[in-house]
Amino acid sequence: MLKRLLMVGTALTAVGSSVPAGAQDIGEVTVFHRWADEGSRLPIEAMFAVCEENLPGLEITSSYVSSDQYEVQLPVQLSSDNVPDVYGLWPGGRAVFQAQSGNILDISEEWHDTIGANFAPGMTDSVTETDGNIYVVPFNTIPNGFLYNKKVFSDAGVEAPPETWEEFEAVLAKLKESGVTPIALGARNGWEPMFWFDYLILREHGSDFRERLMAGDESYTSPEVVSTMERWKGLLEDENFHLELSGSWAEMTGAVATGVTAMELMGPWAMRAFLQAGMEPNVDFGFFQFPTINPDVALATEGAFEGWAASGKGSNTEGAVRLLECLASKEAQAAYAQGGTNLAANADVPVDVYTEDLRPILAQMSELNEYPFHQNMELATLPPVIEVADREFPRFLTYPAEYMAVLEALQARAETVFGE
Amino acid sequence: MTALVSEQQLGETRKLKAGDLARRFLRIAFLLLATFIFFVPILGSALTAVRTVGDILNNGAWALPQPFQPDNFLAAWRGLWPYFRASVIVTVPSIVGVLLIASMASYAISRLRFPGRLPIFFTLIALSFVPIQVQLIPIFKLFNAIGLFDTFYALIIVQIMRHVPFAVLVMTGFFNTVPSELREAAKVDGASEWTVYWRIFLPLARPALAALLVLEFTWIWNDLLWGLVLAQSNDKRPVTVGILTFQGEHTLSWPLIAAGAVTAALPTVLVFLMFQKHFIRGMTMGAVKG
Amino acid sequence: MARINFAPWLFLAPALLICGFFGGVPIVQSLILSLHDQTGIGAPATFVGLQNYLDLMQDRYFQDAFRNTLIWMAAFVVGVPSLATLLAVLLNSNSWFESLCKTVLFLPIALSFSVIGIIWQWIYQPRIGLLDQALTTLGMGGLVQAWLGPDLGLASVIIAAAWTQTSFSIVIVLAGLSGISRELVEAARVDGANGWTMFWRITLPLLRPAMMIVVSSALIAALQSTEIVLTMTKGGPFGTTDVLGYRMYIETFWNYRFGYGAAVGVIITLITATFVLPYLRRMISLQERDLR
Secondary structure (H helix, E strand, O other), rough: OOOHHHHHHHHHHHHHOOOOOOOOOOOOEEEEOOOOHHHHHHHHHHHHHHHHHOOEEEEEEEEEOOHHHHHHHHHHHHHOOOOOEEEEEEHHHHHHHHHHHOOOOHHHHHHHHHHHHHHOOOOHHHHHHHOOEEEEEEEEEEEOOOEEHHHHHOOOOOOOOOOOOHHHHHHHHHHOOOEEEEEEEOOOOOOHHHHHOOOOHHHHHHHHHHHHOOOOOOOOHHHHHHHHHHHHHHHHHOEEEEEOOOOOOOHHHHHHHOOEEEEEEEOOHHHHHHHHHOOOEEEEEEOOOOOOOOOOOOOOOEOOOOOOEEEEOOOHHHHHHHHHHHHHHHHHHHHHHHHHOOOEEOOOOOOHHHHHHHHHHHHHHHHHHHHOOOOOOOOOOHHHHHHHHHHHHHHHOOOHHHHHHHHHHHHHHHHHHHHO | OOHHHHHHHHHHHHHHHHHHHHHHHHHHHHHHHHHHHHHHHHHHHHHHOOOHHHHHHOOOOOOOOOOOOOHHHHHHHHHHHHHHHHHHHHHHHHHHHHHHHHHHHHHHHOOOOOOOOHHHHHHHHHHHHOHHHHHHHHHHHHHHHOOOOOOOHHHHHHHHHHHHHHHHHHHHHHHHHHOHHHHHHHOOOOOOOHHHHHHHHHHHOOHHHHHHHHHHHHHOOOOOHHHHHOOOOOOHHHHHHHHHHOOOOOOOOHHHHHHHHHHHHHHHHHHHHHHHHHHHHHHHHHOOOO | OOOOOHHHHHHHHHHHHHHHHHHHHHHHHHHHHHHHHHHOOOOOOOOOHHHHHHHHHHHHHHHHHHHHHHHHHHHHHHHHHHHHHHHHHOOOOOOOOHHHHHHHHHHHHHOHHHHHHHHHHHHHHHOOOOHHHHHHHHOOHHOOOOOOOOHHHHHHHHHHHHHHHHHHHHHHHHHHHHHHOOHHHHHHHOOOOHHHHHHHHHHHHHHHHHHHHHHHHHHHHHHHHOOOHHHOOOOOEEEEEEEEHHHHHHHHHHHOOOOHHHHHHHHHHHHHHHHHHHHHHHHHHHHHHHHH
């Protein structure tokens, strides 16, 4: 009731403030998304509430399922007679994939007119797909970096987190000396090892090479990738990894929290598990970014950003675009980020909206957003290639010497998907 | 002669007493162990359901709850109840449909003689072997085309389609055991085929129907894929989809999922306990009879 | 002269309509789809003939899944019915103890497959999982394994699936057992049959119809298992727990190769038909013979 009154109220003021006639009544916009658990869903709904308040006559009907189920439902819903107007998606390979089946609206024009102004200049690059179009409006950035157990580090005599590869290797050596296997790595979801692949490639060969690789314009069997795999293989063979192939980030974060191992390459959400285990930020656990390998290569950040796309096939595409514009706004994204651990994608959202206990670390993480931001491999390239990566990286982790077979499998799939 | 045998028999039973006792003990010990092994996963879930994430992270999955957190059940119930509603709306009519349609078909197959009887029986049963994955997308397209996508009707029709064959297998077996004199006598009295089925065979089949009810309930209630593919709005999704919404990609929710799993299983267990007595008898007299 | 008797057809009509139309039509559609290339449900399809099937023959991931499915089927067909029969024979009594055991043994069927997958994944979790913790607590930490790793993963997933399949089978076998008349058993005992001969000569043959249900549903469950693999391992590590049902799921819902996925589905259907139909046909004809 209150919401309706508010809506009528905003509608009236909107009429007063010379909004073009006909734009007042946006009507119902249907949204489908995959942030189903309460912890992820409530921030999303807060974002919706802001838009319902700010856009006259807008009524959002949302429907959601968990991520595995989303994979099944999305293609079904997009080909039904009742296509959702807006749906949750990642910029990157998934968006291109949907574009190939004609299920996504190109919003390049709106991006350049209005939406893009909400973001840091680098974002336009990050959301421009390999086909040159823009489809997805991001609402968060989830940068990956090293989360580490401070006590395990100091027990091993490590004073400060490493910045260069040499320092990193020295840290690994000290940790091993103190009897700890330094790095936790699981592979249950498939994307955990990809974070490593991404950062090693980014630090050795830079942003442009990585982008071309993900777009199918570089070969997985190229000397560059081979040298990266050699480095990774070295790390594996020197027993730096506490590997649990069936472990997910959750188990691995637990392993870091309990001091079984010292660190993991993960996103900010994992800090929640540290808090739940009773650890204090910057006292018991800390964060550092992936060390530089080649000083001549400009720094870049790898992680994920999630966003919204319009299907262009729903019953209210105009309303959908208006909603996307609103979802990009500072107000909506501040409501999303309020009290959470995910950073808002909107450049103007201040750090002080995030959850208070993690704010210092989140501020540190948000600095990573100043570098070119890359969608992690699982989201960057096309799903059929990811299937191979999901499957072959764990093989490489088990048999590091066989990396060539892994790269050949990836390249073979990339060739069938990208052509040539 | 008979007297001799039974005396001999009696003597043997007496001698066997001590051995019997040892055997009995072994049997009970083995059963206890097996039942316990089967129970451990359930026990683990029940335990997880009353703990906190921090507790599990720090103390592992197999420790006594500290703190004891029964609130998880409240939270699970709050999250699940809209899905419960949808599950009930789909499950109840589906079961009634399956039992009615299957018992009618089985009556015809078992009691009436007509050309093509066995091939039809065989084909019906064979349909239950078609993998669900093969049907998913074509059925979605079909319902979408006839405007039933995202309705309870679609889900109910599909559940009936999937489960009638098994019920026909069981019910035919059951009706085969009913003495044919019953039907013949009724026919002489001028009863129609429908009256014989409805007034005589169906009441007789009560135990078999009860048994089928329990099995079909567990299957339809626990279905996930159809609820995913044929439902689009939140209020049409079944409880199996509901539990999985507790599972966040980036959140830890073991206790909530465990509490949800236990909560969602309760109706099935209740139905089983209610019909347990009929259950065994029903299957007995039916298909399973030698 | 021949007056058609409508009664049987009226009784059969609802079943034939629903099962025939909604069950039969999709099979034909899948078959047709498997001869096409299609990248979205509504997307245009190109006819490719048998190409999808030929590609499957060359597909290493499909071969892995095929092999794993055969192992799964073998384990289910041998393991589940024997374990279920053993437990059911021991449980075949109505005292409070056996009733309690029966209720507990029923519990696994009350859970959906995805939940079973999640629970068993907790059991097999490294370090903090139930199994590892139980072993460590009992002082057998040396037995701790990577339960869902490349060596044991398939066995672990099969055991999780067998947990609920056995539970279902026990119920069916128990029902079959209580249908065997006491007089027959007594008569056999009087004839001097001991436990083993009783079981092999009397009980097992009389359990035939129950076994028909147990064995064919075990085969079908093994062939169609998807959800449990999806929630437990997603086919990993490196395909060691991949199965045909999961292959179809991935090709369809992840790779958007709808025709290729349909081809996998058609193959699953064919294997089911090859293994289950002859068995079923025999069982049904035996049942009919008993009737006369």
